[in-house]
Amino acid sequence: MLSDFDLIGTIEDDTDVHVESESGSDGEEQPIVLNKERRALKGRGNGVFSFDFEFGESEGLYSEDWAMASVMAQLKKREKAHKEGKKSDAQVTKEEEDGEEDEDDEDGDNEDNGHKEEDGNESDNGDDEEDEFSSGDEEVLKKAGKSNRNPEAFFEDASQYDENLTFQDMNLSRPLLKAITTMGFKQPTPIQKACVPVGLLGKDICACAATGTGKTAAFMLPVLERLLYKPRETQVTRVLVLVPTRELGIQVHSVARHLSQFTNITTCLAVGGLDLKSQEAALRAGPDILIATPGRLIDHLHNTPSFELSQIEVLILDEADRMLDEYFEEQMKEIIRLCSYQRQTMLFSATMSEEVKDLASVSLKQPVRIFVNSNTDVAPYLRQEFVRIRPAREGDREAIVAAALLTRTFQDHVMLFTQTKKQAHRMHILLGLIGLKVGELHGNLSQTQRLESLRRFKDEQIDILVATDVAARGLDIEGVKTVINFTMPNTVKHYVHRVGRTARAGKVGRSVSLVGESERKMLKEIVKKAKTPVKARVLPQEVILKFRDLIEKLEKDIYAVLRLEKEEKEMVRSEAQINSAQKRLTQEADEKQPARTWFQSHDERKKERMSKALQDFDLALRGKKKRAQFLKEGKKKVLSAEERAQFEMLKSQMYAERVAKRDRKQKRARAVPEDDPKKTALKQKGGKPSKKSVFDKELTNVSKKALKQYRAGPSFEDRKRLGLAHKKGGRFKSKAKFRRK
Ligand SMILES: Nc1ncnc2c1ncn2[C@@H]1O[C@H](COP(=O)(O)OP(=O)(O)OP(=O)(O)O)[C@@H](O)[C@H]1O
Numbered sequence: 114m115l116s117d118f119d120l121i122g123t124i125e126d127d128t129d130v131h132v133e134s135e136s137g138s139d140g141e142e143q144p145i146v147l148n149k150e151r152r153a154l155k156g157r158g159n160g161v162f163s164f165d166f167e168f169g170e171s172e173g174l175y176s177e178d179w180a181m182a183s184v185m186a187q188l189k190k191r192e193k194a195h196k197e198g199k200k201s202d203a204q205v206t207k208e209e210e211d212g213e214e215d216e217d218d219e220d221g222d223n224e225d226n227g228h229k230e231e232d233g234n235e236s237d238n239g240d241d242e243e244d245e246f247s248s249g250d251e252e253v254l255k256k257a258g259k260s261n262r263n264p265e266a267f268f269e270d271a272s273q274y275d276e277n278l279t280f281q282d283m284n285l286s287r288p289l290l291k292a293i294t295t296m297g298f299k300q301p302t303p304i305q306k307a308c309v310p311v312g313l314l315g316k317d318i319c320a321c322a323a324t325g326t327g328k329t330a331a332f333m334l335p336v337l338e339r340l341l342y343k344p345r346e347t348q349v350t351r352v353l354v355l356v357p358t359r360e361l362g363i364q365v366h367s368v369a370r371h372l373s374q375f376t377n378i379t380t381c382l383a384v385g386g387l388d389l390k391s392q393e394a395a396l397r398a399g400p401d402i403l404i405a406t407p408g409r410l411i412d413h414l415h416n417t418p419s420f421e422l423s424q425i426e427v428l429i430l431d432e433a434d435r436m437l438d439e440y441f442e443e444q445m446k447e448i449i450r451l452c453s454y455q456r457q458t459m460l461f462s463a464t465m466s467e468e469v470k471d472l473a474s475v476s477l478k479q480p481v482r483i484f485v486n487s488n489t490d491v492a493p494y495l496r497q498e499f500v501r502i503r504p505a506r507e508g509d510r511e512a513i514v515a516a517a518l519l520t521r522t523f524q525d526h527v528m529l530f531t532q533t534k535k536q537a538h539r540m541h542i543l544l545g546l547i548g549l550k551v552g553e554l555h556g557n558l559s560q561t562q563r564l565e566s567l568r569r570f571k572d573e574q575i576d577i578l579v580a581t582d583v584a585a586r587g588l589d590i591e592g593v594k595t596v597i598n599f600t601m602p603n604t605v606k607h608y609v610h611r612v613g614r615t616a617r618a619g620k621v622g623r624s625v626s627l628v629g630e631s632e633r634k635m636l637k638e639i640v641k642k643a644k645t646p647v648k649a650r651v652l653p654q655e656v657i658l659k660f661r662d663l664i665e666k667l668e669k670d671i672y673a674v675l676r677l678e679k680e681e682k683e684m685v686r687s688e689a690q691i692n693s694a695q696k697r698l699t700q701e702a703d704e705k706q707p708a709r710t711w712f713q714s715h716d717e718r719k720k721e722r723m724s725k726a727l728q729d730f731d732l733a734l735r736g737k738k739k740r741a742q743f744l745k746e747g748k749k750k751v752l753s754a755e756e757r758a759q760f761e762m763l764k765s766q767m768y769a770e771r772v773a774k775r776d777r778k779q780k781r782a783r784a785v786p787e788d789d790p791k792k793t794a795l796k797q798k799g800g801k802p803s804k805k806s807v808f809d810k811e812l813t814n815v816s817k818k819a820l821k822q823y824r825a826g827p828s829f830e831d832r833k834r835l836g837l838a839h840k841k842g843g844r845f846k847s848k849a850k851f852r853r854k
Pocket residue numbers: 167168169297298299300301302305322323324325326327328329330462463586587588589613617618
């Protein structure tokens with residue numbers, strides 16, 4: 114009957130539904146497929162991947178270690194700076210505020226959105242064998258149908274691609290083909306087949322493809338080819354990739370580095386949580402490609418002199434719809450405005466929204482629309498399962514996840530998503546107490562802790578990663594087998610990204626979502642869109658009850674752990690306060706005796722030393738005494754080799770100038786001609802010139818002293834010696850004479 118109205122039935126509506134309850138054993142249960150869905154699937158085939166398409170195995174060649182090295186270096190620097198308390202208080206506060214803001218932005222966590230537990234009676238606890246969902250909500254279905262409408266006219270559609278296209282057919286340069294082979298990619302994925310040729314034409318793109326289908330390489334390859342084809346003329350950043358989360362930034366950066374490993378192309382990562390100073394230095398060097406989160410990018414635009422976006426030739430907005438969430442919208446617009454108008458813009462996501470379309474209309478020019486999958490398609494090889502939570506059973510979620518799912522069935526390579534950071538942390542403690550190997554990833558952790566959790570999960574040191582939506586987007590963790598949703602996320606889009614952490618790169622995966630009464634509308638949407646079998650999982654009540662008792666007993670321990678953590682935090686906080694007070698005191702003391710560096714830089718000091726030396730030298734040229742003094746002091750001075758060389762050059766230059774100046778001056782009238790022929794002749798013969806008489810000497814002496822003496826006449830002694838009368842009419846009389854009169 115429903116088919117008459119073109120509505121997809123819910124599990125309750127469909128009479129063909131088979132629900133299999135999980136037996137007490139740990140055995141693998143059979144999925145329950147809606148027959149109608151199965152029929153629909155037959156017709157659709159597997160249009161997402163071509164049949165001959167093969168994902169290459171990583172072959173151990175695509176190691177993340179070296180790509181991560183620079184990230185870890187930035188982290189270490191930042192931590193070191195924090196530990197040493199190098200920054201001023203003001204800076205620290207600002208940084209921390211920024212960091213927190215970033216984390217909140219990137220989390221998408223909303224504590225207020227925490228699931229409300231219902232304390233209903235357990236009386237309506239029916240037999241869990243029956244698993245029903247109420248009849249379809251027409252409005253929701255209509256709304257969901259909206260997303261499938263035709264693209265708007267301003268898009269040129271290029272969603273059809275040549276299925277036989279290989280990487281070799283794409284006109285990519287040798288270094289890129291070599292990198293592709295090294296990374297173990299054998300054939301392009303559908304989104305790569307569709308996007309690379311269009312991207313190489315320099316056209317704007319608005320692309321949508323399911324999670325884990327290789328979108329990163331789809332935009333990175335044409336970008337790298339462009340950089341190789343048109344080498345840079347000046348040291349400027351030409352490509353900007355904007356990503357919503359730090360972890361995704363790190364991942365995209367790593368892919369860019371792997372793909373460009375045989376080229377000279379330089380990349381830079383500027384995301385929150387990593388060292389600001391080293392990022393600034395890297396940005397000043399003008400890397401070819403910059404991968405950034407919006408918050409940190411804006412920070413650099415305001416605070417890193419000489420860094421700007423006017424030279425950006427290609428702008429990529431990865432997970433564009435996520436970035437348009439309220440926090441980033443303004444920042445995104447500002448960033449787009451600052452980029453060159455002549456740029457190529459590529460916009461990518463596994464889910465598109467109305468807002469993205471608005472953004473596309475203002476930021477893309479004659480864009481090409483490439484929708485390899487329709488909006489909000491889940492990964493092609495994902496098996497979706499749902500566990501119904503009855504209203505009176507909301508309190509059982511923890512027991513269901515901890516016991517029935519994680520302890521018995523899905524024991525490793527599991528990502529467990531919670532709605533809030535608090536929930537994630539509590540689950541982390543609880544699962545740890547049960548004895549499972551578990552880690553956590555959310556915005557209440559430092560960047561180091563976040564990366565460490567990811568690393569441990571990737572390295573299989575932990576089996577379960579409890580995370581908030583901060584890990585829902587774009588993260589490519591190899592081998593994730595199961596995604597569990599503790600509660601359903603806020604939107605279908607969020608759901609698609611969460612469950613997209615598994616079933617990636619052509620592999621199979623499974624998602625298990627706990628669905629409460631209030632979340633059933635979303636379930637209906639998901640069931641409607643599903644192209645693969647959807648299963649309703651039913652768990653034996655006695656197992657749930659057993660674990661509920663266990664959790665109750667563990668409650669005290671959970672409380673103790675939380676209290677210990679709180680105390681530790683307080684201790685750290687008071688230590689930080691003491692440190693900052695001490696720092697302030699030292700700063701105040703330093704301000705009283707300001708360090709030289711506040712006044713002069715090293716260079717300025719060097720210049721000053723040099724000019725002082727030259728002044729001395731200049732003075733020394735003017736007189737015997739000063740010259741002697743200069744030479745004496747010069748010996749004491751310790752000049753560097755470079756200073757000495759410069760000094761010597763300047764010295765000779767100055768000397769030459771002085772000689773030239775002297776030569777330009779009119780010669781003084783000399784009492785005796787300088788080139789006395791007799792004297793010259795004698796000199797040439799090697800003979801000694803005759804001794805000058807006293808009279809000669811006096812007459813030819815033109816020194817200042819002699820002239821003064823000459824003008825003043827003979828001195829008192831000379832007069833006495835020569836018997837000359839005392840000078841009369843002298844203007845000064847001795848006091849004695851004066852008195853005698
Ligand atoms: N042509 C290819 N052959 C084999 N593996 C590939 C190919 N292209 C990409 N991959 C691998 O597929 C995985 C997923 O790629 P990527 O992270 O780019 O997907 P995505 O579409 O961006 O996913 P999401 O929407 O979740 O961000 C990566 O591990 C990547 O190495």
